[in-house]
Amino acid sequence: MEGLKVSDANLVAYVNPSKSTKVPQAVLRELSSLLFKFNETFDGVVLAYDVQIQDKVAKILPGLHPYFCVRLEAKLLLFSPKPNMLLEGKVVKLTQTSIHVIVLGFSSAVMTDEDIREEFRYKTKHGEEQYASRFHKRHVIKVGTTIRFSVKSFDEEILHISGSLVPTNTGSIGWLAKHMEDVSRIDRRSTKRGRESEGESVIVEHSEAYSLHSDQIRTSKKRKIKDES
Amino acid sequence: MGAEELANYGAGFHEMDNDDNFSDSEVVYHVKDALNSVSLGDSDSYDQLVGVMHHNERLAPEEVALLVTSLKALSGAVSYIDAVLHDSLLTSIFRMNMWNYRPDVMDALLELIISLAASNGKHVSSCLEMLVSNFTPPYSFVDTLKQPRGLARKEQVLSRVHSALKHIADLVPLAPSILSPIVSQRMPIYAKEPLAVIYVENMLKLESGAIGEFVRSTMLMAMMDMLIELDVEIGWDDILRDDSSKGIFQMELENADEIADYDEEDDYELPRELSRKSLGGNLIAEKLDSLMALTFEHLESCKANGRLSEVFEPLLDSFRITVLTTYKSKFAQFVMFYACALDPENCGVRFATLLVDIFVSKDYPMPFRMSAVAYLASFLSRANFLSAPFVAIMLKRLVDWCLEYCKTGGEINPVSHRLFYSACQAIMYVLCFRMKSMMDVAWFKSHLLFIEPILKHALSPLKVCLPSIVDEFCQQAEVANLFSSSEEFVFSDSLESEHSKAFGGMERLDMFFPFDPCLLRKSDRFIRPYFVYWSMVRPPCDEAEGISDEDIGEQEIDLDVSKMSITPRKSSAYWIHDGFEEPRGMPARIRPSTSPESL
Structure with a gap:
């Protein structure tokens, strides 16, 4: 942070x-x-x-x-939060139009619907409000989740932060930690796929993945299957 | 949204009751649009929205529905509300008084307030102010409060207000630090009694509630400040004038037996109570009385929940900062007394120790140290819950301090040695009440003997302290064989001497006995079971003379009692004959509160 x-x-x-x-x-x-x-x-x-x-x-x-x-x-x-810095905080409330977060236990931050990227969709699941990603099924933000967000502005008097979830490197920390590399890799892969059609192979990429982490491989495999289907 | 639609905005809301075609999100969309259009210079639908918020008198069902819908829609669009641009809307929202509405409107309003507070730092303090202003009902509602309907409404409003405050504190962690000053600044000290009481109820509710941890000390201190504020509004003159008109005369009628009976029967109509009415009719005194009773009840509930010590610390701070430094506080100190009574081992000990510490510490100014020792003397004498060994320990500290002081030598000089004289008087005063039990504390007996050299030191405290106390003390000391050589100290029958006047200074701290019987009716009910009245004090009697002297003994008690009285006998007679005339000098004014015990 x-x-x-x-x-x-x-x-x-x-x-x-x-x-x-x-x-x-x-x-x-x-x-x-x-x-x-x-x-x-x-x-x-x-x-x-x-x-x-x-x-x-x-x-x-x-x-x-x-x-x-x-x-x-x-x-x-x-x-001293400054615009575009990445902060972390715990979600305390979700509404259809906003996500409320507490940073370091004392400063409150809010992200309004304008500042929540399109990827996240508000829904109620089992009576629990959540913002879920359209692209990554497991990327879910609910009350209690710690999220990373970027600072839009900071009210110095009441120490209130206005935040944003627009940048792609923001969202649930738990998910980001596991998948940030993946995301970039998937991004890369999608570009590679583009290149594949131009005759390049993805095998190198896969062997790289094996050398990393077994968990990641499983998830990335799953995703691949999903992507393919 | 076209211009036509805008014009039909209000009508659109009306239709909604019957027309299910409008979904919540559509309404939110309309409201957002109305809010946004203000910056574009088009404020028709915005004005209509503001108008909806303004309705509060006798709403028809469809108006209520419209209001609820609008409030809910606004909650969904809070991020579009701008503190400057939508000032009129915010003002009308913050002006809404929950006491005027039905529960569904209250809920919608609070939802909006919570969303507002969480959405933007700028709204937090206004939202908190709005909630605090709902602590008390509108003036017109006061009479309804006594009816079940009023009580139900009170419960509906206050439970919601407090849960909203908690909710906001959850979302904005620093909210309690903004809330505290708001609550303490808005205290309606001079409002009517029911409003002041309900406000303090809310403060105590905050203190014991979910955010209590953060606001506790501010709430308790503010409450004590309020008590003190009211306390000083009641002049000693007020007490006296009322007393002198009829009180003392009737007080004279009662005797110790009646007081004893009174403890068992919980009856207010005993003669004793007549004197209590001396403060009746004094609105401030009645208000203070109700607030004190409320505080006592709160202390009881704290005790029941096992968190008395949590509450006691801020109270102790408040005592040190406010009560002790207030010139002769009359009633507020009983909050401390009652807290101590509920937990003597912990609170009682802490309180007495603080007082001694202040007295012996050089960091405090002289008047505070003298006040502290006056509080200590009065507390040790009047509290029936303190154990004899503990009182002995406290007295020992005073005796040791006096012994040390005596080493510095010096001549009789009431002004420059006032601290010393106030300590001597305190020792004597406590012993007047507790001579017998102190004699029973084995280890303290030897210390009691040190009192003689102190009293017979060249500083001559016996000539300087209040003659009434010195007299009574000497009599008891003689019976208890406290002094090796018996020496008579004969004084004129006046309450005070020139010297005692001098050592008390302008403030007359020589005559300050803070825990004299409480004159407030409701508060006294709480204090009474823990209180030592002078009439209950049994002086040590010579066992050799025993029962045969009973009659004389009784007479003696009567005499002693009158001497312990704060009110000089002569003056009291003089009041009765001529009630309008002011009694001479301060002493009579200062201790009217003990006069119930006088006869």
């Missing part, structure tokens, strides 16, 4: 003089206030931090409240 990065940050925490006896606590509190909020300076949502106080000496701010400036060095885990 993309959209996660670790940044090294040099920070200054302004500690209230009343907290002078518990500076580390005050610093952690200050950093915790950054969590799960979008921060423009870091260009991302702070998910975690690992902080070290740089200096035992701190400058005192002149003025009415003598806050003191504690210099920190922190490693920040940031979440």
